Amino acid sequence: MADLDSSDLMQPYETPPAGHVSGSRLERVLRSGKFAVTAELNPPDSADPADVFDAARPLGEVADAINATDASGANCHMSSIGICSLLSRAGYGPVYQISCRDRNRIAIQGDVLGAAAMGVRNVLCLTGDGVGVGDQPGAKPVFDFDSLSLLRTIKTMRDDGVFLSGRKIKRPPLLFLGAAENPCIPPYDWRPERLAKKIEAGAEFIQTNYIYDIPLFEKFMMRVRDLGLDKRVFILAGVGPLASAKAARWMRSNVPGIHIPDDVIKRMEGAEKPGEEGKRLCVELIQQVRAIQGVAGVHVMAYRREHLVSEIVQESGVLAGRRPVGLRRRQRAGA
Amino acid sequence: MYRARLFAVRHAGVFERLYQSVERVMVALDPLFERIGYGRVERPVAIVEKVVKDLLFDCKMCGQCVLSSTGMSCPMNCPKELRNGPCGGVRPGGFCEVKPDMLCVWCEAWDGATRMQNGSQINEVLPPVDRSLAGSSSWLRASREKATAKRDADAARQALASAFPEARANEPVAAPLADEPDRRQPFK
Numbered sequence: 001m002a003d004l005d006s007s008d009l010m011q012p013y014e015t016p017p018a019g020h021v022s023g024s025r026l027e028r029v030l031r032s033g034k035f036a037v038t039a040e041l042n043p044p045d046s047a048d049p050a051d052v053f054d055a056a057r058p059l060g061e062v063a064d065a066i067n068a069t070d071a072s073g074a075n076c077h078m079s080s081i082g083i084c085s086l087l088s089r090a091g092y093g094p095v096y097q098i099s100c101r102d103r104n105r106i107a108i109q110g111d112v113l114g115a116a117a118m119g120v121r122n123v124l125c126l127t128g129d130g131v132g133v134g135d136q137p138g139a140k141p142v143f144d145f146d147s148l149s150l151l152r153t154i155k156t157m158r159d160d161g162v163f164l165s166g167r168k169i170k171r172p173p174l175l176f177l178g179a180a181e182n183p184c185i186p187p188y189d190w191r192p193e194r195l196a197k198k199i200e201a202g203a204e205f206i207q208t209n210y211i212y213d214i215p216l217f218e219k220f221m222m223r224v225r226d227l228g229l230d231k232r233v234f235i236l237a238g239v240g241p242l243a244s245a246k247a248a249r250w251m252r253s254n255v256p257g258i259h260i261p262d263d264v265i266k267r268m269e270g271a272e273k274p275g276e277e278g279k280r281l282c283v284e285l286i287q288q289v290r291a292i293q294g295v296a297g298v299h300v301m302a303y304r305r306e307h308l309v310s311e312i313v314q315e316s317g318v319l320a321g322r323r324p325v326g327l328r329r330r331q332r333a334g335a
Numbered sequence: 336m337y338r339a340r341l342f343a344v345r346h347a348g349v350f351e352r353l354y355q356s357v358e359r360v361m362v363a364l365d366p367l368f369e370r371i372g373y374g375r376v377e378r379p380v381a382i383v384e385k386v387v388k389d390l391l392f393d394c395k396m397c398g399q400c401v402l403s404s405t406g407m408s409c410p411m412n413c414p415k416e417l418r419n420g421p422c423g424g425v426r427p428g429g430f431c432e433v434k435p436d437m438l439c440v441w442c443e444a445w446d447g448a449t450r451m452q453n454g455s456q457i458n459e460v461l462p463p464v465d466r467s468l469a470g471s472s473s474w475l476r477a478s479r480e481k482a483t484a485k486r487d488a489d490a491a492r493q494a495l496a497s498a499f500p501e502a503r504a505n506e507p508v509a510a511p512l513a514d515e516p517d518r519r520q521p522f523k
Contacts (some may be wrong), residue, residue: 101415105463127415127422141415148419149463149499156498164462165492171447190445193458194420200501201419209423213457246468256424256432 009173013116016174019039021158021204024121024176025093025325026065030205030234035290036297038095038207038236039063039309039326041087043077044154052086058306059150062313063326065122066092066194067207067299070099073255074134081115090121091328095178095207101128104144105153108135109163112154116173124178124207125150129256151179178204181235183220184213184259192223203232207299212260217305222293230247230252230294238290238300241308243280279308286316340412341438342391347407347447347454350391354403361478369482374516381472396475398468401506404456406447411464413440418445418461418509445516459501461509468515473508482508483514 014023022030022156029036039059044051048070058120068083076092079325080097087094097114098108131139145153155176179198183191187249197204211217217237224230242248242260245268264281272275282300289295298318302309313319343350368376388409392402393441395411401418402409412419414433419454421441424432429442444501448454468476496503504509 003497039378088405127417130414142416143415145463146415146417146419148460152460152462156494160498162494162497166492180423185423186425186427186429186439187421187442187445190399190420193445195506197458200458253497257422333353
């Protein structure tokens with residue numbers, strides 16, 4: 001029998017460095033002004049931890065944090081909290097994605113404490129896609145919170161040490177709070193204002209949806225800078241490699257919130273090796289968003305192309321020779 | 336009615352003023368409601384409110400009306416019932432992700448807000464809906480909240496109200512403090 005007080009089981013909740021809200025390594029990278037890289041893990045349809053670790057390995061080579069999706073696209077997979085628990089145990093710094101679609105305020109506030117206790121230090125608060133696009137369209141959509149009331153609630157739990165009911169939390173969850181933004185879909189004019197509202201609600205970092213339309217994103221960022229928002233939040237631009245023109249078209253018409261301009265699809269169509277072209281395009285996108293003032297990092301979402309993430313990030317040169325902090329180094333383990 | 340709803344957004348400025356007048360009347364009537372008993376006036380007022388707001392805004396009677404902070408576009412018509420802006424799935428042309436034939440409630444809301452005097456209230460973060468208030472009169476709640484701000488507030492509700500201070504200031508029904516007339520025992 002394992003001793004329940006042994007240091008293997010009881011991980012100390014370390015005090016965050018001065019000026020930080022959490023002990024998150026992603027927060028440390030962003031606050032130090034380095035260009036951060038995060039990557040999305042494809043959640044397994046399996047109960048085997050090895051499947052999670054296999055999916056995480058290629059991402060850990062280049063990412064400062066790994067996002068565990070919460071039934072994205074309303075498709076059922078291993079839960080985000082389960083993946084986060086496995087990843088943090090293995091020394092990775094996961095981003096716990098919470099969607100408002102499937103759970104009510106009682107479940108979510110409890111899960112936030114559970115996740116923090118298991119070593120999670122980053123959360124990403126999302127509305128969630130409608131149930132209709134997923135594999136079980138007959139499910140009951142919950143949407144008790146929306147992404148902003150969820151942000152404010154977790155911020156209240158962290159900073160004031162209470163649930164929304166007012167009940168005290170003995171040890172508040174010290175979490176680095178994230179939210180999403182989608183600059184490339186309507187209402188274009190209001191997206192920056194909505195970003196400002198998310199910051200008001202508590203967002204400290206932003207991971208955007210896929211950016212394939214650089215001019216549109218530049219326009220968004222210009223307004224973001226005018227409002228001074230880039231100084232108040234870390235913006236990580238979402239990118240990903242396309243597999244083919246056909247896949248791009250399918251994504252555009254079937255996955256909510258994805259905007260891919262026609263000239264990108266034309267470029268994919270004209271390519272001899274579409275897979276290679278998709279990879280090259282992704283590298284170029286990373287370099288282009290890197291050059292935009294106010295962008296603090298990239299978030300790579302390479303659905304079913306996770307094996308390419310390492311090469312893509314290396315080729316883009318954004319790590320500038322530094323070692324990513326996604327996986328805690330062995331010699332520092334336990335420190 | 337969908338068309339009336341769109342009309343309300345196109346004329347959000349007019350409806351805002353109309354709404355302010357209704358609220359002033361309701362607040363002025365607080366002493367009277369207090370004497371008759373809020374519990375007793377609840378049903379008749381809720382019935383009138385439902386008829387009027389259903390016609391104009393496709394009201395869902397959430398009991399926590401925040402139209403003044405949402406460009407006079409009712410957020411409960413959003414299939415995800417979002418209270419703080421559009422989701423990331425809005426279709427080209429500003430159509431809803433879930434109901435592709437309907438214009439996004441929140442694209443409409445931002446549009447309506449530009450026509451309103453206090454349109455900037457749309458930037459303030461609203462708390463989640465208290466589902467236990469569904470079906471009750473928001474108008475009565477609004478007047479009770481304004482009156483209660485000066486009286487003793489329900490201590491059990493302070494956490495939510497202080498977590499969402501902007502909502503408490505602008506849309507007191509969204510972060511209520513007043514005792515509910517039909518809820519003799521304050522919730523824990």
